[in-house]
Amino acid sequence: MSVHSLHAFLRPQALPTVFCPGCGNGLVAGAILRALARAQVDLKKAVFVAGIGCAAWIPSPHFLADSLHVAHGRAIPTALGIKLRRPELQVIVVGGDGDIAGIGGNHLLHAARRNADLLVIMVNNLVYAMTGGQVGPTTPHGLPTSTTPYGNPEYPLDVAGVVAAAGANYVARWTTAHLGPLEQSLLKALGQEGFRFVEVVSPCPARVGGRLAMAPVEAMKWLQAHSKPLGQAGPEEIALGEYVERTRPGLLRALQRVVHG
Amino acid sequence: MSSKVRRFWSGNIAVAEGALAAGVDFYAGYPITPSSEIMEHMARELPKRGGVFLQAEDEIAAIFMLIGASWADARAMTATSGPGFSLMQEGLGMAVMTETPLLVVDVMRVGPGTGQASKAAQGDLMQARWGRHGDQILPVFAPSSVQDCFELTVLAVNTAEKLRTPVVLLSDELLAHTWETVQVPAEVERVERRRPQGNEPPFGSPEPRLPPPMPRLGDGHALLVTGSTHDPWGMRQTSDAQTHRALVERLWQKIWLNRTELSRYEAVGVEEAEVGIVAYGSVGRSALAARKLLAGNVRVGVVVLKTVWPLPEEPIVALAEQARAILVPELSLGQLLWDVERIVAGRCPVLHFSKVGGGLPIYPEELAEKLREVAG
Secondary structure, eight states, rough: OOTTTTTTGGGGGGOOHHHHHHHHOOHHHHHHHHHHHTTTHHHHEEEEESSSSSSGGGTTTTTEEEEEOOOOOOOHHHHHHHHHOTTSSSEEEEHHHEEIIIIIIHHHHHHHHOOOOOOOOOESSSTTTTTTSSSSOOOOOOOOOOOTTOEEEEEOOOOHHHHHHOOSSSSEETTTOOOHHHHHHHHHTTTTSSOEEEEEOOOOOIIIHHHHHHHHHHHHHHHTTTTTEEEETOSSSSEEEEEOOOOOOOHHHHHHHHOOO | OOOOEEEEEHHHHHHHHHHHTTTTTEEOOOOTTTTTHHHEEEHHHHHTTTEEEEOOSSSHHHHHHHHHHHHHHEEEEEEHHHHHHHHHHHHHHHHHTTTTOEEEEEEEESSSTEEEEEOOOOHHHHHHHHOOSSSOOOOOOOOOOOHHHHHHHHHHHHHHHHHSEEEEEEEEEEHHHOEEEEEESSSOOOHHHHHOOOTTOOOOOTTTTSSOOOOOOOSSSSOESSSOOTTTTBBBBBSSSHHHHHHHHHHHHHTTHHHHHHOOOEEOOOTTEEEEEEEEEEEHHHHHHHHHHHHTTOEEEEEESEEEOOOOOHHHHHHHOOOOOOOEEEESSSSSSHHHHHHTSSSSOOEEEESSSSSSSHEEEEEHHHHHHHHH
């Protein structure tokens, strides 16, 4: 029997996944694992931290590595606690837009400001999917959701832009229709220090696609058609690319400097 | 003979020094009075000793940093006061469910809301026990002197490690800013965390009194740590009733079955008591002083509780069987009162002496007057 090359990275008893047919999470999981394999990260020395939401389930329980599945929004401070105590571990946060930029928004902002030595991967499916498709901080203006049945009256947060402004060393945004550059960004981010943030816009066939009567394949086409490179994207489009790439010392080195000069 | 050194410390400094003596090497916190000196002391001391100090963006972040650090093998603590303690309940519940050792010090001030900032109170007793959603218990200790602040912090850190649980130390503003001489031993006990031997599950234990061993991140266990209901290996089981019941019962029993070992109190004059007092925290000091004021006139039995959850019931029962009545003084509208009424169970009348607001202590003189009245 042939086995997928990434099978060794997955926890057998967690398979098959519980993700909905057409969900982008599988594509994101694949990109993360391929980047880890290419970067030759020893999964025994990697820790995944996740909060609550569909994307949080990507690493926990699927990845065959240490993982902490904590309260909604609190993955980043948990991850920082680990990294500060065990700097040699590769600490990676995977979460959704509601988890990371909504309820965990304050932690995200300050982790970026501190340039905390973490890689945060935010899967942006535009809504709170696990709880039924409610409006979130990244929901496009006008989109109907289960709590904005007449369309979203508010405007979405440009999370990647905010994180770049807050002081992160590396920020990029892609979609699940742009897996090559996504994997490349993750690979690059794995090799850097400081705060690294990769946003992936991802389809939710159940909570967004379902409401819009948009089949998963149509959602992928929509992502392709509505994405433009950073600087060329209009306000209604998804801006793709690397927002920032800095080499400032990460929090760990900054703390070392303060104590040891 | 004595290898102890004398130090002149405030309650807050004694808490920080007790934590350092017990091996605390990770502190994350958010500023709030009347607890700030603990954080400032740790900010100075921890980096010098190879420990980690970080000021968090809020109390929620602070306690989750502790959870992460603890799984990365740190002895982790934070200190806060009422409003911050409320925010930390989320993380405390998570720490109970994931069996994460850590210490939260709550230096009580007047509430609810922002109350009267930094004025002493004892309104968080029930919150320390029951502040989380769901079925859970955790150990709560309450110092009554600056010496206690040191010793009970050591005990709290060791209890967290031994029982793999979050522990709360309930101080109050009066104690936090009282300066006293402390006898500091050259060395204190440090309970080492138990590591898994062979194929022991990280979230299951055949013996309910004993917590499961705690693996360390980065050791190749492919650990699953989750705040959701889980089986002994950490796999989420979010619909099976039996798995949930087995888990929460074990978490509860882990504390409850060790209650005698956790029990700390000071009982004075119980055997010949005409009247009794049950108190904790800074009020316990006033109770002992009131007893002295009445020496030769009224025989007063005093129980000062140092473990306030699970509660030592035996000394309260013993006092109730001897005394004509028991007085419960507290800086609250009545929380310890409920405990004492439940434990006394009609053996004698239980009277309340309540003072709230303004940060005023309960003075020994006013307690003595009340006791004289009760004694008749």
